[in-house]
Amino acid sequence: MRSTSLAFGLGLSLFLAAGWQQPLPAQNKNAVREKSIMSVEQASAFAKLALKGIHKEYPNKPGHVLNADGDAVNPKKLHPAFYGCYDWHSSVHGHWMLVRLLRLFPTMPEAKQIREAIAQNLTAENLKVEADYFSQPNRGTFERTYGWAWLLKLVEELHAWEDPDAKIWLKNLQPLADVIVKKYIAFLPKQTYPIRTGVHPNTAFGLMFALDYAKAFGDKTLRQVVEDRSRAYYLKDANLPASWEPDGSDFFSPSLMEADLMRRVLSPTEFASWLSKALPNLAAKEPRSLMEPAIVTDRKDPQLVHLDGLNLSRAWCMRSIAAALPQDSPVRTVLLESAAKHADAGLKQVASGDYAGEHWLASFAIYLLTVPTTE
Template sequence: MTISRTAGLFLAAIMLASCAAPAPTVSAPRETEMARALAEQAAYCAARTDTTHPVFHGCVDWHSAAHAHYALTAYERLTGDRAHAAFLDASLTSDGLAAERADILARPDFEQPYGRAWFLRLYVERKLVHGDDRLAPLARDIAQSLVDLYTRTPADPNARDYRSASFALINLLAYGRTVGDASITGFVERAVRTQFMAQDARCDLADEPRGFLSTCASWAWLVAEVATPAELATWYAAWNPGLETWTPVATPANAHQYGKNFSRAWGLSALYKATGDARYRDLYCAHRDAGYAQWTAKRDDYMAVGHWVAQFGMLALAEGREKGVACE
C-alpha cells in the first residue's frame, strides 16, 4: 500500500507521539483551581431534586445528573481531593441503582444513546477511582442496549448532539476495554472501520457552530481510539475538514453553545496524543480556557448553563490529563 506525502508526514508525527512522556500525575495549580470550581457546581446540581428519578434526580434531567456524578468522580482522580466522595457513596445506593435499572429496562428508548453513554463514562471513572462494581448491572444493560441499537441501525457518523453515534461509541468502547469484553470492543472497532472510516464519510465544518457537541471533534476522537497509526494517518489526511483552522467559539449564540468549546477540546486532546502536533495541543488549551471563561460568566444561570456545562469542562480536563496535554 502506498500513502500520500501528507499521510506519511502525519504517520511520522504519530510514531513520535507514541514515544512521548506519560501524562503528569499531579494537576498544575490552575488546573486544580478549575477542577475545584467545576466540581462545586456539579455537586450543587447533583444534590438537587429536579426530577423524580431515584438516583439521578438533580441537574434538570437524567443525563446531566449522570454526568454530574461522573464529574465528581473524575475530580477525585484528577486532584486526589475526596471532598465529594461521601455524597457519591450516599447517592449511588444499591436500592437506588436497582430502581434506575428497572426504569431503563422498562423504557428502551429512554436517554438513548446520549444519557446512556454518559452513564458508561461514569461507570468507567468509578471503576478507575474506587474499583467497585456497584454500577455494573446497569452498565451491562446499557452497554448491551447500545450494541442492540447500532446493530439494528448502523451508526451515522454525522448524527448530532443527543443522537451522536461518535460519543456513544467512544464510551461504549471505554466500557468494553474496562471490563475486558472483546465482543463489545470488536463491535465498536468494526463500526468505526465500516462507517466512520469509509471513503465517502465526511464531516462538515459548516455544521460545527450548531448544537453543543462537536461532531467533527468527536468523530476524530473515536477514530483515534481505534485506528492503528498507519490507518489513522491515511484516513485523517483524506478526511480532515480543517480542524487545525479552528478558533474557539467567542460568543455563544445560545445556551447549547456554552458546551461547544469544551466538547471540541475532548477531540483535540485525542488528536494531540495521536499526532504530537503542537497545533492540536494549543487548540485544546485555547478551547478549554475559552469554555471555562464562558462557563464562569454564565454559571449562575442554572437552567441555561449551570446544570450541565461544568461537567463538560471536567471531561475536558480529564481528557487533557489522559492525553498528556500540558497547557501551563
C-alpha cells in the same frame, strides 16, 4: 459567580498556553494516571458547581414516556439515583465529575460532602430502580446513546479507583452498566447509519465512551461490536462537511468527534491516512469555522449555551487527535493551537452564573483538563 468564572479562565488558560497539550504519562491500572493541572482551590470551585445540582430536582427535563396515568410522577421517584442536575444524563456525568475530582484531590475541602452526596444516590436500591426502568414498555431507548455513554464512563472511573467507597458504588452500579452494555450490543448492529448531529444522539460520541469501557473491563464482545460499527460507519469517509459547523445549538463537533473515535479504533498509521482524507485541509487551518471558537450570545438560553460546551469538547478532541499524529505533523501543530483557543474560550464560561450552563459545563471542563489523550 462571575469572579469564579474569571478565575477558571485566567488561571487554567495560563497553564493551557504553557503546554497542557502534551500527552499525559500512563501509570499502572490502579493508580490515578492523570497529572492534574488544577490547584485544590480550582478543583473545589468545579466541585461546588456539581454539588449545587446533584440533589436539585427542579427544573427538570425528564424525557419520560407516559404509559398510563400513574406514570406522571416526580423525577426523584422515576430516577432515585440520577434525578438532579436538570436531566438524567447531566446527573450521571455530574456524578462522574465528582468521582474524578475526589480521586485527584482526596483531601479537598468538599471531599466529605462529595462522598455523602454520592453515597446517598448510588445505593443498591436506587440503582435497581434505574436498571429496571430500561426494561419497561417504551423506555428501552431512553438516553440512547449519550446517557448510556456517560453511565459507562462513570462506572469505568470507579473501576480504576482503589477506594473502599468506590468499590461499593461500583458494585451497586454494575447491574445498570450490564443493562447498558447489553443494549449497546443489541442496538448497534441494527443501526444502519450513524447519527452525525452535534447534540446528544451523536453516534461517534456514544461509541467512544463505550469503547473506553470495553477496553477497561476487557469486554471483548462490546469492543468488537463497537470497532466493527465504527469502521462500517466512518472508515470510508472523505471530505467531511466541517465547514457547515457549528449548528446553532451544537455542543459536539460531528467531524472532530468522529475523528476522536477513529484514532481509538485505527492504528496510528491508519489513522493519519484516514484523517488526511476525512479532513484534508487541516494543515491550512481550514475550515476556518472549525478552527475558531464558537460565539455565544445568550448564556441564559439552554440551547445557545451549548456552544460553550462545543468549545470545550472541540478542545478535548483536537488535543487527542493531535496526540495520535506524528510529532512532526503540521496538522498536529494546527490542532494544538486551535485547541488552546477553544479551551480558553470555554473555560472562561464554565461558571456563568446561570443554571442553563452551570448544571453541565463543569463536567466537560473536567474531562478536557484531566483525561489522558491516550484514552
